[in-house]
Every structure is written in structure tokens, then in C-alpha cells.
Amino acid sequence: MSAHVSRPEEFFITTEPYYQPVADEVALFEAAYHNQLPLLLKGPTGCGKTRFMEYMAWRLQRPLITVSCHDDLTASDLVGRYLISGGETVWVDGPLARAVRAGAICYLDEVVEARKDTTVVIHPLADDRRILPLEKRGEQLAAGPEFCLTISYNPGYQSVLKSLKPSTRQRFVALEFDYPEPELEARIIVHESGLTAELARQLVKFAGMTRNLKGNGLEEGASTRLLVHGAKLMAAGIPAVGACRAAIAQSLTDDPEMLAAIDELSSSLF
Amino acid sequence: MATPPLTQPQLEAILDQALDVELSFRNTEGPAQRLARLPRTEQELVLELVRRLASTHVELGYQIAEQAPQALAAMDERGLTSWALHAADVYDRVGLRPALLAIREVERFLREGAERAAGVVLEEEGRVLLPFLNGLEGRRLQIEQGEEPWTDTEVLYLPAVVAHLPSREENFLIYKVMVTQLWAQVRYGTFRAALPTALAASPTPERLLGLFQACEETRLGARLARELPGLQRDLTHLRQRLAVAPPSAAWQTFTAPLQQADASAEDSLLLACSAALHLVPPAPAVWCGRLQFDAARDRMAARVEREKALFRLHLANLLEEMRQKGALLEHEPRFTTRQRDDTPESLELILDEIAVPLPAGVRRLASSILLDLSAIPPDYLVPAGPGEYDPKLYREEQPDLDNLWEGTYHEIGAHLYDEWDYQRRHYRKRWCAVRERTLNPVHNDFVALTLARHGPLIRQLRRTFEGLRGEDKVLKRQAEGEEIDFDALVESLADHHDGRELSDRLYAHRQRLERNIAVAFLVDMSGSTRGWINDAEREALLLLCEALESLGDRYAVYGFSGQTRKRCEIYPVKRFDEPYDAAVQGRISAIAPQDYTRMGFAIRHMIQLLRQQEVRTRLLVTLSDGKPDDYSDYRGEYGIEDTRQALIEAKRAGIHPFCITLDREGSEYLSHMYGAVNWVLVDEVRKLPLKVADIYRRLTT
Numbered sequence: 001m002s003a004h005v006s007r008p009e010e011f012f013i014t015t016e017p018y019y020q021p022v023a024d025e026v027a028l029f030e031a032a033y034h035n036q037l038p039l040l041l042k043g044p045t046g047c048g049k050t051r052f053m054e055y056m057a058w059r060l061q062r063p064l065i066t067v068s069c070h071d072d073l074t075a076s077d078l079v080g081r082y083l084i085s086g087g088e089t090v091w092v093d094g095p096l097a098r099a100v101r102a103g104a105i106c107y108l109d110e111v112v113e114a115r116k117d118t119t120v121v122i123h124p125l126a127d128d129r130r131i132l133p134l135e136k137r138g139e140q141l142a143a144g145p146e147f148c149l150t151i152s153y154n155p156g157y158q159s160v161l162k163s164l165k166p167s168t169r170q171r172f173v174a175l176e177f178d179y180p181e182p183e184l185e186a187r188i189i190v191h192e193s194g195l196t197a198e199l200a201r202q203l204v205k206f207a208g209m210t211r212n213l214k215g216n217g218l219e220e221g222a223s224t225r226l227l228v229h230g231a232k233l234m235a236a237g238i239p240a241v242g243a244c245r246a247a248i249a250q251s252l253t254d255d256p257e258m259l260a261a262i263d264e265l266s267s268s269l270f
Numbered sequence: 271m272a273t274p275p276l277t278q279p280q281l282e283a284i285l286d287q288a289l290d291v292e293l294s295f296r297n298t299e300g301p302a303q304r305l306a307r308l309p310r311t312e313q314e315l316v317l318e319l320v321r322r323l324a325s326t327h328v329e330l331g332y333q334i335a336e337q338a339p340q341a342l343a344a345m346d347e348r349g350l351t352s353w354a355l356h357a358a359d360v361y362d363r364v365g366l367r368p369a370l371l372a373i374r375e376v377e378r379f380l381r382e383g384a385e386r387a388a389g390v391v392l393e394e395e396g397r398v399l400l401p402f403l404n405g406l407e408g409r410r411l412q413i414e415q416g417e418e419p420w421t422d423t424e425v426l427y428l429p430a431v432v433a434h435l436p437s438r439e440e441n442f443l444i445y446k447v448m449v450t451q452l453w454a455q456v457r458y459g460t461f462r463a464a465l466p467t468a469l470a471a472s473p474t475p476e477r478l479l480g481l482f483q484a485c486e487e488t489r490l491g492a493r494l495a496r497e498l499p500g501l502q503r504d505l506t507h508l509r510q511r512l513a514v515a516p517p518s519a520a521w522q523t524f525t526a527p528l529q530q531a532d533a534s535a536e537d538s539l540l541l542a543c544s545a546a547l548h549l550v551p552p553a554p555a556v557w558c559g560r561l562q563f564d565a566a567r568d569r570m571a572a573r574v575e576r577e578k579a580l581f582r583l584h585l586a587n588l589l590e591e592m593r594q595k596g597a598l599l600e601h602e603p604r605f606t607t608r609q610r611d612d613t614p615e616s617l618e619l620i621l622d623e624i625a626v627p628l629p630a631g632v633r634r635l636a637s638s639i640l641l642d643l644s645a646i647p648p649d650y651l652v653p654a655g656p657g658e659y660d661p662k663l664y665r666e667e668q669p670d671l672d673n674l675w676e677g678t679y680h681e682i683g684a685h686l687y688d689e690w691d692y693q694r695r696h697y698r699k700r701w702c703a704v705r706e707r708t709l710n711p712v713h714n715d716f717v718a719l720t721l722a723r724h725g726p727l728i729r730q731l732r733r734t735f736e737g738l739r740g741e742d743k744v745l746k747r748q749a750e751g752e753e754i755d756f757d758a759l760v761e762s763l764a765d766h767h768d769g770r771e772l773s774d775r776l777y778a779h780r781q782r783l784e785r786n787i788a789v790a791f792l793v794d795m796s797g798s799t800r801g802w803i804n805d806a807e808r809e810a811l812l813l814l815c816e817a818l819e820s821l822g823d824r825y826a827v828y829g830f831s832g833q834t835r836k837r838c839e840i841y842p843v844k845r846f847d848e849p850y851d852a853a854v855q856g857r858i859s860a861i862a863p864q865d866y867t868r869m870g871f872a873i874r875h876m877i878q879l880l881r882q883q884e885v886r887t888r889l890l891v892t893l894s895d896g897k898p899d900d901y902s903d904y905r906g907e908y909g910i911e912d913t914r915q916a917l918i919e920a921k922r923a924g925i926h927p928f929c930i931t932l933d934r935e936g937s938e939y940l941s942h943m944y945g946a947v948n949w950v951l952v953d954e955v956r957k958l959p960l961k962v963a964d965i966y967r968r969l970t971t
Contacts, residue, residue, distance in 0.1 A: 074780070076752030084776050087763055089754060182615075208615075209405035216404050241500075261401035264446055268501040 008065045008095065009102030012057075019048070019055035020188055025175050029056050032173045038126040038149040040169060043177030046223025049152050052177070053107045062146055063104040065095050069114035075121045078108075079134060091137060100125070100132050103146030111151040112164055119168050125149055126171040179224055182208070188224060193231035199240070202269050203227050206244060209265045210252060217258050222248045240270035276313050278306040285335055288321045289328055296328075301335040308339060315347055319354045325693030326358050327366060333357075333373045345433055352391040355696050356430060359393070362698045372430065390441040392430050398442075399428075403449050407613070408457045409638045413449070419559035421452040422569045423461055423642075427559075434556055435511055443504050448557040450501055454490040456641060461566045463535035468543060478542055483561050484551030485538035488517070489528040496531065509555070517552040524549060570642055577639050578650055584632045586653035605651040617646070687874040689835065692911035702871040704838040709829065711856025720809050721816075724959065731817040731963050738821055738971055743781050751777030787970055788824040788846065788883035790876045794894040795831040795841065796867040803895050803932060804863055806958040810893070811843070811858050815850050817963045823970070824883060827854075830872035831864035833901050838871040839864070846883060869898035869909065873916035877923050888925040889969065893962070895932040897939060914943040930965060932958070 032039050033056075041049045050066070057064035067078065080094040099106035111119065124131050130143040151172065153164055179185060182204045189200040204227065211221030222230075226248045233243035244266040249259050276284070281302040289296055305313055316338040324331025334354050341350055354373075361369035392399075392415055400413050403426065416427025428448055432441045455461065465482060469475040495502045509516075517525075524545065528538060545551075585605060603622055610616035617636055619626045628636065639646060686700035721728065745751070747758045755778040762773040791814070793807055811827060818825050826848075829841035843861065844854045873890065880888045898909035917927045929940060929949035940949040952961045 074752050081752050082754050084754065084759060087766070087772075208407065212407060213401060213405050216410075217401050257397040258401055260398040261405065264398065264402045265405045266500070267504075268446075268450065268498040270500045 007098075009063050009098045009104050011063050011065075012061065013054055013064065014058075016058055017051060017054040018188075018191055019051055020180065020184055020191075022177070022180050022184065025052065025177075026056070026059070028173070028175060030060070033060060033148050036130065036145060036148075037173045038151070038171060040172035040174045041150060041152040041177060042155055042174055043152075044154055044179070044220060044223060046225030047177045047179050048224060049177055050107075050109065053105070053150060057105050060105070060148075062148070063099075063102060064107060065099045065104050066107045066109060067095050068109045069111050069118070071113050071115070073114040073118055075115075075118050076136075078118060079121060079132065080136075082136065096122070096125075097132060097134065097141060100141045100143045100147050103144045105148045105150060108149075108151045110154065112153055119165065122149065122151070123168070123171065126168075179207070179211070179221075185224055185227070189227055189231045192228045193235045195231040195235045199234060199270075200231060202240075203231055203234075203244075206248075206266055206269050209269075210248070210262060213258075213262075217255070217261075218252050220252065222252060226251055241267045244270075273310045275306065275308065275310045278302045281305050281313070281317075284317055285320065288317070288324050289332055289335070290324070296332050298332075298335070301332075301339075304339040305335070308342065312342055312347070315350065316342075319351065322694045322696070323354055323358055326361060326691070327369075329366060330357060330361060330369060330373070333370055337373055349391065349431075349433065352394055353431060355694070356391055356393055358694055358696065359699050362701060375431070390432050390438055390445065392428050392432075392445070395442055395445050396428075399445055399449050402446065403453060406450070406453050406457070407615075407637075408453070409641055410634075411453065411456065419448045419452060419557060420562045420565075421455060422562065422565040423456050424569055424573070426452045435508075440508070440511060443508055444557055447501070447505060447508060448559075450494060450498065451487075451490065451557055452559075454494055455486070455561075458490055458493055458535070459641070459644060460486050460490070460535045460538075460561070461563065461570060462642070462644065463539045465539060465563050466567065468539055472543070479561070481542035481545050481549075481551050482539055483554065483558070484521075485525060485528060485542045486535065486561075487554065487558055488521075488525040489533050489535070489538050492529045492533075493531075508557075512556065514555055515552070518550070520549060521552055573638070574642055577635060577642075579654070581632075581635055581639060581646075581650050582652060582654040584629075584635065585651065586655075588626065588629075588632075589653055603653075605653070607646045607651070609645070685875065685878075687838075687871045689870055690912045690915035692908060692915075702835045702838045702868070702874075704840060704871045704875055706840045706842055709841040709843060709857045709860050711853050712860040713852070713856050714859055716808065716859040717812065717855045720812050724809070724813060727960060728813060728816050731813065732820040734967060735817045735821040735963075738967065739785065745779045745781050747773075747775040748777045748779040749775050751779030753778045753780075785821070785823055785970070786886035787889060788880060788885040788887070789826075789889040789891060789966070789970075790846075790880055791825065791827045792872055792876055792890065792892045793827065793829045793843070793861065794867055794892070794896075795829040795861060795864045796895075796899070797831075797863045797865055798867070799895050800863040802955055804861065806955045807893060808858055808861050809959040810962040811861070812855065813959045814963050814966065815844070815854065815858070817966075819850050824885065826879065827858075828872070828876065828879075829861055830869075830875075831866065832868045832871070833865040835868070835871075835900075835903070837865075838868055840872060840875050846879070866900040866904070867894065867896065867898050867909075868900040868904050869894075870912040870916040873913065873920060873927070877916075877920050877925060880920075880925050881923055887970075888923075890920055890925050890927045891966065891969075892927070892929045894929060897933070897936070910939050910943060917943055928965075928969060930958075930962060 029039060029052075041052070043049055053064060053066070067073075076094065078094045078096040080092055080097045082089045083092050084090070093101065096106055096108075098104070108114075108122070121132070124133060125143060126149055130147070132141040132143065133139075134141060180188060182201070185207070186197065186200040186204045189195060189203060190197055193200075195203070207222040207224075207227050210218060214221045229251075230243045230247035233247050234240055238246070241263065245259070245263055249262040249266070252262070253259060279302075282298050285291075285298040285302055289298065291298060305316060308316070316335065319338065320331045320335045323334050334357070338350065338354075341353065345353065357369050357372045360372045392413075396413050403411055403413065409424070411421070412425045414425050414427055415430050418427075418429060420427050426449060428445065432444050434444055435441055463482070465479075468482075469478060472478040491505075508514075525541065527533060528541065589603060606620045608618045608620055608625075615637075617628075617633075617640065619628055619636075636646065639650070684703035684705050687702045687704055688697035688699055689701040690696075691698050746755045748755070755776055758773065758776050762776060766772045791811070793811065799807060815825075815827070824846050825844070826846045827843040829843055830839065831841075832838040841857075841861070843857045844850060848854065869892075873892070876890050880890060898913045899905060900909065904912070920927045927944060927948060929944050931940060931949060931951055932953075932955060933940075934951065934953055936949075936951065943949075950965055952958050
């Protein structure tokens with residue numbers, strides 16, 4: 001066995017990822033893409049933003065380059081840098097430069113987490129200039145029509161210090177995501193985990209209970225992703241209460257009393 | 271070998287001492303006699319509790335000694351401790367008589383079950399029950415302690431202790447079932463039934479009430495079985511364990527219609543009214559209290575009016591917002607609603623045939639309205655006209671806190687904080703009534719004079735502090751980095767030519783050094799600071815603010831003072847989000863000696879404020895001239911121990927406390943409270959202004 005190795009800009013998604021449209025987001029994305037407008041995905045964690053991106057990359061037949069932004073992510077991490085190789089300096093493109101060159105879809109996940117200077121390098125790419133300056137090389141890359149820049153952002157839990165600057169957010173077409181409607185969410189769970197429809201409905205109800213606790217002891221309620229995890233455990237034969245605890249409750253909180261309360265909720269349901 | 275139990279005379283001697291019999295004239299012979307029969311470990315536990323409670327009130331200690339042997343027959347040691355501390359809390363809250371009643375309540379458990387039960391206490395289980403309750407959909411309800419389970423549609427009242435079954439788990443289940451039953455009454459509209467009218471018309475209102483309650487239990491039971499099937503399992507288990515007889519066949523046939531999914535409270539009422547005379551409803555289970563319809567109705571009436579006003583106001587705001595966004599609205603926009611089923615989530619608000627997204631706050635309000643009225647009535651959908659509703663009338667009243675202080679004491683508008691009683695080794699719940707009071711800025715020549723006198727010092731401080739400001743630093747010779755470190759590269763190429771290994775540390779990495787600090791300064795405004803200490807404090811604060819302005823840390827300054835637990839006062843001088851301006855300077859000038867130094871509440875209040883700051887480092891600097899002290903009850907060890915406990919809470923909340931003191935005699939108690947290194951003595955008052963800024967600089971670098 002060996003892992004499959006490929007360069008990110010050559011990575012095309014060939015099989016259709018499972019994605020259930022919630023509203024008109026697919027049409028909106030396509031319209032924005034064809035008009036070369038950058039996109040901003042807003043929504044809580046685990047509600048399907050990344051899956052949506054995979055689906056769109058498959059639909060549009062473009063490679064998808066995802067960068068998960070962290071608080072130490074610098075502009076060079078995105079654009080590229082010089083490295084030393086055999087006593088020579090060699091320029092190495094960062095993921096953003098690669099995406100521009102390959103006409104890929106570049107997805108910057110949780111962009112507010114990155115350093116402030118990082119958001120500035122995407123500015124010229126995100127307006128009608130569509131260029132990426134490679135300052136250290138004294139060059140600039142002009143993006144082709146296939147290139148697409150998408151960023152995501154969770155307005156829910158970020159602090160005031162970490163909100164997007166208006167100069168950044170006003171360049172993007174915004175798509176808002178939320179957890180799907182209960183029936184749709186149950187259908188997604190059934191599809192992803194193979195759990196029975198009845199149990200999936202109960203699981204969605206359980207998610208609703210944890211979402212009621214948001215801001216009242218929990219920072220976030222259970223996301224669709226967590227539900228799928230729980231459902232997979234249940235489908236593998238783990239009893240429901242145990243699966244909910246391991247896959248969902250423990251991911252939401254460390255507080256023993258809150259954990260006990262969530263356990264009581266799930267044991268009331270299942 | 272187990273230690274032999276204490277004998278009766280030994281016990282008597284210990285009790286006499288603990289209960290101070292020479293002054294209180296209590297006869298300890300009886301309790302000692304009963305305690306003598308217990309094993310040693312239980313004796314120790316009881317004596318311990320007697321001592322702890324006697325420190326609050328001798329009578330409480332005595333009653334515990336009296337009742338504990340009996341109580342131990344009904345609950346385990348953990349339950350006993352909780353029960354005793356609960357009695358102490360009742361004493362704090364409402365006085366001696368209710369506390370003694372709470373102690374004697376143990377007899378009630380004995381009546382209810384002779385088995386040795388591991389009782390559970392609401393105070394402890396409430397921490398799990400409340401989030402559990404909040405997780406269930408609907409209005410956000412509260413839990414409070416009451417005689418029996420009942421609800422007024424906003425608060426669920428639960429008994430203080432449950433000890434019907436031998437194991438903790440099962441007793442907790444009883445609590446859980448109580449909570450769910452009461453929640454179901456609110457959620458599924460028990461109080462929507464026209465019961466009061468029916469009762470008034472009935473020749474036998476008592477019987478009708480009983481029938482209605484039993485009908486509702488059946489209806490809600492069926493509903494819960496569908497909604498929360500897991501709970502049904504618990505219920506079956508509890509019924510079995512408590513040997514609850516299943517309802518008679520006649521009752522089951524009679525209430526069959528209530529098993530329907532769409533049965534309502536009105537159906538229950540109709541059915542109850544039609545019951546034949548000989549039909550006996552099943553006895554209510556332990557988890558079913560009595561419906562208190564009047565209380566619920568009163569609450570509901572007040573809420574319905576308030577919520578209608580608020581809802582209409584929200585609609586008006588919604589329209590206003592849409593107009594501002596440039597939405598084209600018809601001349602008289604018309605709101606309607608659509609609902610798929612009876613869940614609040616399915617409610618849609620329609621404006622001129624287009625669905626409008628409901629903001630979270632409005633949705634919560636709407637779901638609360640749905641619980642009372644099952645639909646949004648048409649007159650709710652008329653947006654409030656200009657000036658039609660004064661929202662202040664319907665919101666929680668916000669009285670002027672400064673005026674409140676005039677006249678008698680009450681707790682309106684106060685933050686209530688716990689206080690540590692070291693003798694009881696437990697918190698006194700909601701003990702200190704803390705209020706933020708306005709400090710009116712004084713604009714005299716103090717600021718100008720101080721700034722002029724300390725001009726050179728301020729300039730120097732500013733320069734030093736500017737040097738501390740977070741700036742990026744380039745780290746050289748890193749294995750990774752955004753730039754090439756050419757010095758390192760040249761060097762290692764030379765090394766390479768000499769045949770040595772080529773280093774891989776050839777990059778420069780720009781490290782961001784951010785001062786991510788929030789600091790709260792807490793200034794002692796007690797009477798003992800009168801005179802030059804107060805002057806020095808004010809000067810120190812002014813200099814500090816000047817210096818901090820150039821540093822850019824988030825900071826706040828609060829003064830505190832008080833007299834007794836009922837008048838704890840916090841004076842905001844500068845809040846975290848407030849700029850340093852003339853008003854702040856004026857408030858620094860206005861800092862004046864007040865009353866006593868009750869310290870715990872001030873620290874606890876600062877903890878709350880610091881927690882709201884999203885920073886990496888939180889710092890609490892106290893500026894004081896002496897021991898914690900207050901009129902009567904906060905003297906000596908009590909005050910020191912409470913302050914220490916408050917500081918431990920601060921550390922647990924990730925806050926670093928530090929104390930700057932002027933008290934030369936303070937080394938012993940300060941080391942005990944803050945730890946050996948977390949305080950510093952400034953022994954010359956006039957040096958304080960210079961020192962404070964300097965100490966702060968050292969603390970944060």
C-alpha cells in the first residue's frame with residue numbers, strides 16, 4: 001500500500017461528491033464563477049462549506065486547492081518564497097500562486113484566522129484586476145478566467161478582534177450557509193452513514209437540543225459533520241447514547257456537568 | 271483494625287465545646303447518646319458538620335447533631351453533607367426558622383422510604399438539570415427550589431432533596447422525570463386550558479382539578495413517549511421500582527382519546543368534565559406535583575401583554591430596517607404567518623407574500639408566544655406605530671442605581687456574589703450585593719498639577735513603555751521562514767567549501783510579538799486611605815494611565831469600598847472599552863475614601879469583567895493599604911480567607927492576581943493570600959506614583 005501522491009494543481013475531483021443543495025447556492029456560485037467574482041462562504045463549522053467546494057470543483061471541473069488558515073499563516077506562505085537548493089536560491093510558488101497559474105479554485109478556509117497582512121495580498125486578486133503580485137520576484141501573475149478565489153468565515157464564534165475588514169469583505173459575493181432543515185439533514189445523515197431514517201431523525205432532534213444550548217454553556221451546537229460521525233458509529237453497532245457522547249458531546253465541551261446534561265438529553269431520545 | 275467509636279461522655283464533651291453550651295444552655299446528652307451508636311467514621315463526619323454549622327449559628331449545629339443519626343439511616347454521607355450545607359444556605363437566605371425546617375425535612379424522607387437511600391440534592395444536580403432543560407426546545411426556563419414540583423410557566427420549582435430510591439442514579443432520574451413533566455406542561459399547553467372557568471362552574475372543583483391533572487398526566491405521558499422514547503424507558507423503570515400500580519382498565523379506556531397525537535389540554539378538560547362520578551383517577555406519581563394554575567395564569571397574563579408589545583415593536587423595527595436598505599414596500603405592508611406544524615422552528619413570517627427571515631431574538635420571542643397561544647394572533651402582526659409603545663414599559667426596569675441606594679436596602683439591580691466562609695468551608699450563596707456606582711468626574715486642578723509636577727517622569731515612562739510595545743522581530747537562522755537569511759547562507763556555504771555540513775537553518779522568520787494583555791486595576795477606596803494615601807493613589811493612577819496609553823494594553827480601573835455585605839460598591843473609573851479622556855481624568859480626581867475594605871466581592875466582580883476580555887494574558891492588580899476588613903463580619907481571618915478564595919477563583923479563571931500594598935505589616939497575610947511572589951510593598955507613600963508604573967512594566971515583560 002502506498003498513499004497516492006499528486007500535485008495540488010493537478011488534483012481533479014473525478015467522482016461526484018455527495019452534496020445536497022439547500023437553496024440556490026449552486027446557481028449563485030456558478031454565476032459568480034463565470035463572471036469572475038470571488039466568493040465568501042459564511043456559516044458555522046461543519047455545515048458543509050468544504051463539501052460544497054468539492055462539489056463545485058467537480059461540477060466546474062477545476063482543481064481545488066484548499067488552504068486552512070492559522071494564526072501564523074503569512075503572505076509568503078500563500079504566495080511563495082525562495083528556498084536554498086544545492087547552494088542556489090530557488091523560487092517555490094505558494095498554494096495561491098499555484099492556483100492562479102493552474103486556473104484552479106483556491107479555497108482559503110477560515111481566512112480571519114490568518115495574519116492581517118495575508119488578507120491584503122488577496123485584495124488585488126479579488127477585484128477586477130485579478131492579479132497576484134509576486135513582490136520578491138518583481139512579477140505579477142494575472143489570473144485566467146478559470147481561476148476562482150473563495151474564502152470562508154464563521155461569523156459565529158470569532159471575537160471582535162477577528163472580524164473581516166470591510167475593505168476585504170466588500171470584494172466578495174457572499175453565500176450564507178446554515179445547518180440544513182431537519183428533514184434534509186436526516187437525509188444527509190442517512191446517505192453519509194447508512195443509518196436508518198428513523199434513527200437519523202432522532203439524531204437530528206438531538207442536534208437541535210444541543211443547538212438550543214448554544215450561548216448557554218456551549219459555544220456551538222452539534223454540526224452536521226458531528227452528526228455524521230455519530231451516525232457512523234451508530235451504524236457500526238455502537239449504542240446510541242455512547243455514540244452521541246463520543247462523537248458529539250465530547251467534541252462540544254469538556255465541562256463534566258454539561259457532558260452529563262447532554263448525555264441525559266440523548267438518553268431521553270434514544 | 272477500625273478505630274473504636276467515641277463513647278457517649280466523649281461525644282458529650284466535644285459537642286459541649288462545639289456548641290458553646292456554657293452560654294447556649296443546650297442539653298447534649300440526647301444527641302450524644304444517639305451518636306454513640308454510630309461507627310467512628312460517621313461520628314467524625316457528624317461532629318465535623320456540627321462544628322461547621324455551629325460557626326454560622328449554634329442552633330443549626332445543635333439540630334444537625336440531633337437529626338444526623340436519623341438522617342444517616344436515610345442517606346449516605348455525601349447526601350448528609352449536602353443536606354447540612356443546604357440548611358446553612360437556607361439560613362443565609364431566609365433565616366433561622368426556615369433553616370431549621372430544612373433540617374427537619376429529613377423526617378419526611380424517612381416517612382417516604384425506610385431504605386437507606388442515597389439522596390440527591392437539587393443544588394448539586396441542578397447544574398446538570400438546567401442545561402438538560404435548556405436543551406429541550408421552547409422557552410428558556412429556570413429552575414428554583416420549592417416544596418413540591420410545579421411550574422409557573424417560567425420557573426420550574428423542584429424539591430430540595432429527592433431520596434425515594436436507594437441509588438443516586440435512580441433518584442437523579444426522578445429529578446429528570448420531574449423536569450421533563452413540568453417542561454411538557456409548558457411546552458404542550460397545559461395552561462392554555464380554560465380550567466379556571468370550568469372550576470368556577472363545577473360543583474366539585476377539587477375533584478375536577480384532580481381529574482384534569484390525571485388526564486393531563488396521561489396526555490403528556492403519551493406525548494412524551496412519542497417525543498422522548500428514551501425517557502419512557504426510564505419512566506417504566508421508575509414505576510417498577512416505586513411499585514406504582516398501572517392505571518385501572520376503566521381509566522385507560524376513558525382516557526384513550528388523549529393518546530392521540532393531536533390531543534390538547536382542552537380535550538383533557540372536556541374529558542375531565544364528562545367523567546362519571548364513580549371513576550377514580552390514578553394517584554399522582556411522586557414526580558407529579560400539583561398544578562398551580564393561578565400562579566401560572568398570572569405569569570402568563572403579564573407575559574402575553576409584554577410579548578405582544580415587543581413583537582409588534584420588532585415588526586416595526588424590521589420594516590424600518592428594510593426601508594433603510596431600500597426595499598420597496600407597499601403603502602401598507604401586511605404581515606402574515608405560515609406554520610407547517612406546531613414546532614416553533616416551522617414558523618415563517620410572510621410580508622406581502624414573501625418570507626422574511628426572523629432574527630434569532632424574534633424567533634425566540636415568537637416561540638414563547640406560540641407556547642402560550644399556539645399561534646400568532648392577527649393583532650400581533652400589526653407593526654407598532656410611532657410612539658405607540660414605549661418599550662421601556664415592557665422591558666425589565668432599569669432603575670437608577672445611584673438613587674436606589676438612598677433609603678432602605680434591597681437587591682434590585684445588584685450583582686450577587688458568593689462569599690467564602692472558611693469555618694463552614696463552603697460558600698455563602700449570593701451573599702454580597704454588589705453594585706456599580708457612578709463616580710461623578712471632578713474637574714479641579716489635580717490633573718493639571720500632577721501632570722506638571724511629574725512631567726519629566728511621565729515622558730520617561732512613556733518612552734520606556736513605548737519600548738515595550740509589541741513589534742515584529744526577525745528571528746534569524748531558522749529552519750523555516752519567509753525570507754532567506756543571507757548571513758547564514760554565506761557562512762554555511764563557506765563551511766560547506768571547507769568540507770563541513772551545510773546547515774539547514776538558512777531562513778529568517780518574522781515573529782509577531784503582540785502584547786495581548788488586559789489588565790484591571792482595583793483601587794482600595796476604604797476610609798483608611800484618607801489623606802496622603804489617597805493622593806498618592808490618584809497620582810499613581812494618573813501616571814499609570816498616561817504610561818499605558820503609549821503601550822496600548824487594554825486596561826480598566828475600578829475603585830471599591832463598602833459597608834456590610836449588603837452595600838458592596840464598585841466605582842468604575844475607566845472601563846475596558848472606554849478611551850482615556852478628560853472624563854476618566856475627572857473620575858480619577860474624584861476617587862475619595864469611602865467606607866470599609868470588603869475585598870472578595872471586588873475581586874469576583876473583576877473576574878467577571880476580565881473574563882469578557884478576549885486576550886491571552888489577564889492581569890488583576892490590586893492597590894491597597896491594608897487587610898481586608900469590613901464592619902462586623904469581615905474582620906480578621908474570615909476576610910483574609912474569603913479574599914484568598916476569591917484570588918484562587920481568579921487563578922482558576924486564568925487571571926494573574928498581583929497586589930501592590932502600602933501595609934508594612936502585611937507580609938504574612940499577603941503571602942497567604944497572593945502567594946509569596948505576587949505582591950510587593952511600597953513602603954513610602956510618596957514613591958507610589960513612580961513605583962506603580964514601574965512594577966507594571968516588570969510584571970508584563
